[in-house]
Amino acid sequence: MAEIVQVINGDGQFEDGAVQQFVEQNGIAYAKTNYQVVAIMGPQSSGKSTLLNYVFGTSFTMMDAMVGRGQTTKGIWMSKSPKVEETSVLVMDLEGSDGRERGEDDTNFERQSALFALAVADVLLVNIWCHDIGREHGSGKPLLKTIFQVNLKLFAPEPDRKRTVLLFVIRDKTKTPLPKLVEVLEADLDRMWDSITKPAAYAGSKLTDFFEVQYAALSHFEERQEDFQADAVHLRRRFSPDSDETLIRGYEKLPGDSFALSINNIWQVIRSQKDLNLPAHKVMVANIRCQEILEDQLRAFAADQAWVGLQQACGEGAVEGFGAQAASLMDSCVKGYESEAVYFDAHVREAKYEELERRLLAALQPVYQAQVAAQQAAVLLSFDKDLKLATLPAEAGGSGTGDFVAAAAACRATAVKSFATAFAKHLRIDGTPWDGAEEMAALEAELDSRVATLRSERIASARSKEERGMASRLSGPVLGLLEVCAPGMWPRLHAACRDAAALADKNLKQALQGLGLSGEEAGALSQQLRDKATACMEGHVREAALTRLSRMKDRFQEVFSMDDKKAPRMWGTRDDIPSIAANARLAAASVLSQLAVMRPADAPASSQGDPVEAAVMQLARSAPATPASADGAANGGEASSSSTSDAASASASSATASASASAVDVLSAATWPGADESQVLLHPHDVRTTWREFMSYSNVLVQQALSAQQANRLANNRMPPLWALAGLLVLGWNEAMFFLFNPLWLMFGAVIILFLRSLYVELDVEREMASGALPGALKLSHKFVPAVKNVLRKTGESVQEMAASMKETAEAKAAEGRAAGGVELTRRSTSGSQHAESKKHQ
Ligand SMILES: Nc1nc2c(ncn2[C@@H]2O[C@H](COP(=O)(O)OP(=O)(O)O)[C@@H](O)[C@H]2O)c(=O)[nH]1
Ligand SMILES: [Mg+2]
Known part of the structure; x- marks a missing residue:
């Protein structure tokens, strides 16, 4: 027995949970758009339930003729036809009420039910008694009028978008042939259409602009039971898509998984007495559903093992083919969304697609950025190595030719190329706007900054080396000048600084030849050297001042x-x-x-x-x-x-x-x-x-x-001054010469000297004086006369010898002259030693 669910209960409430469950259990949620909704309208006890049960094999409650009216429960019921297999046919039975029994409120409910059925159904069955056809006040007429009027409101914005199939089922058909009945009924319908008030825009419109009217006739239920059943089966066939007289139209419709949501919303709008605008409703449903699909897809993406694994791998470094993997994950997510969202309003779908893309990119972005950074780091690492090697001269262990600028440019070009290759191979995620231009620009900036840093390091090290040399070269002259601190020292100090700085500047410029120094840089370096020289000099001066x-x-x-x-x-x-x-x-x-x-x-x-x-x-x-x-x-x-x-x-x-x-x-x-x-x-x-x-x-x-x-x-002062001695010598010169150069005087002198000398020896003066001056003198006076006699005697003996020794006398004279010079020398040396002694004393 087919399951029946109450969609709207007797109090007019939508049974959301039950409907959801029904939709799931009967596979509607997965049927995409391959389902049809059939609803029936007609007065109370007009045989609606009976018709549905016979046509679709459902089990709606039918009034038992023996028990009488009032058995069925008011509301809208739904069941899935177990008889139609090609497509899912959802059958809705509307249990209205008998106005006479239930009072005024029921017309309102009936109106709302009709509106609901019209909005939801693909095919709307309208029960009509054969004998009511052509009659001004047939039992179903007021309801029909309501339907027409409501329909105008429902589809007003886009009249040709969907034409509901309106199937008139003529009950208890007579012998009158169907075409004849249809003719009369059509006339009835046209009259009814003309009689309703329409918005100005649709004043000249026809019923068929809004409805596709179809007809079916069933034999008398009680009198011709078998024919009735056969007619019912015949009618059922018209719900198969491949039937010649099929009633199924390929209108756009919401997929099955939105069915419950959609009809719930429609009912809420109807219940709150608001105007129901179906296109707007579709947009609304599309919004909700596309959002749900999007969220589902993102959840699935986040939970995807491939994605989790990729993220993990990315955390550990550069992943080969990251871009392709990320692109395929993203693609499957997008495809998943598109396949489900395809049934919904295009604008909404597009908007939500953009949101999905945005959020996917947001999810991918940090991982992508980390991968870019990893690739950039790898490029930079080898760039650093290359640059160092290429810019160092061969003697320093490098491979450079001394042209720093050219070597750096070559290394930079290599790095840029290798990043471009790595980007295309590992980072590019197709379907994203990330083309790597920004990353490349950042890399280039980093490369430039590294080149600049290395260059300034080289300059700085050459400069400091030159400064050290300059300082040591400068120290000598500066310290020399400071030792004396002569007036006018400062200009000379500054000149020394200038010279040292100029030499250092020359050396430095030589050393930095390949670095492409700009004029400004060269000027700054020269100035720095000059400043350094001055500072070095001033340091020495400060120290000296201390x-x-x-x-x-x-x-x-x-x-x-x-x-x-x-x-x-x-x-x-x-x-x-x-x-x-x-x-x-x-x-x-x-x-x-x-x-x-x-x-x-x-x-x-x-x-x-x-x-x-x-x-x-x-x-x-x-x-x-x-x-x-x-x-x-x-x-x-x-x-x-x-x-x-x-x-x-x-x-x-x-x-x-x-x-x-x-x-x-x-x-x-x-x-x-x-x-x-x-x-x-x-x-x-x-x-x-x-x-x-x-x-x-x-x-x-x-x-x-x-x-x-x-x-x-x-x-x-103890000696006569030298000038006095010299004067003496000068003044007595003539006398001495006369004495020395006269042979007579010379001989006489010699005899006197010899005599005195002999007397001296004879008296033995030294021995006698040793015992004191006075006793010595007394003794000598006693000895004087005998001594003179002795000497005279001895003289006579030695007169002969004297003549022989004349020559010796001349020599003795010369010896005397030398002795005089010796005395002078001795005097001088004495004064020198005295002076030395006095200095030592100080
Ligand atoms: N004459 C006639 N009576 C019918 C027909 N179909 C149903 N009935 C009877 O009409 C009564 C009401 O039927 P039901 O299907 O419960 O009507 P509903 O209230 O519209 O659902 C029942 O007693 C049925 O036996 C029909 O085609 N012809
Ligand atoms: Mg019924």
């Missing part, structure tokens, strides 16, 4: 203790210590003046324009006299200030005259006028302090020098 005091001391000592030939000064009597000290102090002051403020490269070269230098030098010149200066003056003007010719001091003193007028008073100033604070190493206060410390140191040295000189002077 050790200014010891530098000043060194400088002072160098000038003070060493003479022009760099030999240590002996502090002889000729050394003008105050003048030497003043010069040495000027040299030390120059150290202070040069280190006080860093002069810019463009400062005036002459010291006239250097207020700091002028001020500090002024300090040195106005330094209080050393405590020893009084002593210096007491030297009787022996010391003269012209003994030194230090160029530095000379230039400094020449500068003084002009600078002193505008010089800063370093004793009171707090800042250097016109000097940039960042360039100041020593404030006037520092200069003052340092100078004070220096002065107390230098004073000690000067004092010691003065003491040494004094000691030397005293040591030289």
Whole structure:
């Protein structure tokens, strides 16, 4: 027995759950559009249920003639015909009510039922009694009028879209032939059509514009039972698609899975007394259903094992053929949607298709992006390697020819090509708008940035190498200049910087030849080198400023203790210590003046324009006299200030005259006028302090020098001065010569000397004097006369010998001359050793 479901119950409620279940269980949900809905209309007890049961094999409740009316339950019932096999025929039986029994409300329900049937059914059966045909007030006429009127409203916007098949079933047919009956009935229908009020747009329209009217006649149910059944079977055949008289039309319709939704919605609209617009309804159903299909497809896509697996694989890195796999997954999802959505309104379908595509792309996008990133990373990895190799010269382990720009361009082109290939092979997802242009642009930007980074690294490393070389080259000259800190040091420092920077710049440009430096870059590099050289130099200067005091001391000592030939000064009597000290102090002051403020490269070269230098030098010149200066003056003007010719001091003193007028008073100033604070190493206060410390140191040295000189002077005074000896020699020359060159006087002299010598020996003076001067003298006086006699005697004996020894006497004279020179030498050496001793004492 065929299942029957109540679609609309007696209270006018749609039985959604039951209908859904019925649709599922009877395969309608999967029948696509291969189903027909047949509904029947007619007055109460007009044999509707009987007709349906006989034609379609359904089991609707029929009134038992013996029991009477009132057995059936009001509402709309539905069943599937078990007899028609070619297509699913859903049969709807409308149980109206007898107006007489149920009151006014029922006409409303009947109207709504009719409307519902008309909207839902493909074929609408209208029961009509044969004897009512041609009669003005037949029992079915009011209902028919209602149907016509309602139909106008339902299909008003598109009258030719669907023409409901209206099948008039003539019951209890008489002997009158069908065509004759049809003729009369058609006339009846036309009259009825004309009598209804129509919208202006359809004023001239005909019934057949809206309905396809068909006719069937059945024999008398009670009197000709067998014929009735045969007629019923005949009528059933007309519901097969391949019958000659088939009633099935190929109108567009909603697929079976939307059936329940659709008829529910139609009923809700009818119940709420709103105008039912079928095309709009179709759009509405399409919207709902396409959305459902779309969601189903997306769910299926997300749950698809192939997709889950692909996602997993993608999480682990680049997947070969990702694009093709993703495209096929997407394609199957889209196809799934299209196959189900094909029955729905085209506009809605398209719109939902776009949504599906959008959401599929959204689902694919992160995975796709990750794949793009993975491929880009692979390309970039080999690009980095290639670039490094290609841009390094062969001696550094690379394969480059030194032309960085060309090598980088070649590597870039290779990378771009390999990404393009990888994109086409592994990333391109057909059916998506992702053509890789954006990804390529991003990759290119990244490549460019990497090239730029490597290039600037190369430049930076070459630059820092060159800077190191430059710094070490620069240090020598700078330190040399700082050792002396002579006036005018700064221009020379800056010149040294310029030279070092220029050389480094030349070397650097040579090293960076292949890097395609722009003029701007080259200029910036040159400037950087110049700055670096200046910074390096200034670093040395700063360091020197920290050790200014010891530098000043060194400088002072160098000038003070060493003479022009760099030999240590002996502090002889000729050394003008105050003048030497003043010069040495000027040299030390120059150290202070040069280190006080860093002069810019463009400062005036002459010291006239250097207020700091002028001020500090002024300090040195106005330094209080050393405590020893009084002593210096007491030297009787022996010391003269012209003994030194230090160029530095000379230039400094020449500068003084002009600078002193505008010089800063370093004793009171707090800042250097016109000097940039960042360039100041020593404030006037520092200069003052340092100078004070220096002065107390230098004073000690000067004092010691003065003491040494004094000691030397005293040591030289024990001897007659050399000039006196020389004078003596000059004045007594003639007398000595006369004596020596006269043979008589010479002989006489020799006899006297011999005599005295013999007497000396005879008296044995040394022995006698050993016991004291007075007893010695007494003894000698006793011995004197005998001794003279003895000598005279001996002389006589030796007179002969004397003549022979005349020659010896001449030699002795020469020996005497030599002895005199020896004495002079001895004297000198004595004075030297004394001087050395006095220095050691200091
Ligand atoms: N004369 C005649 N009576 C019929 C015919 N079909 C049904 N009937 C009777 O009419 C009564 C009502 O039938 P039913 O099918 O229940 O009518 P429904 O209320 O329209 O569904 C029953 O007693 C049937 O026996 C018919 O074709 N001719
Ligand atoms: Mg019935």
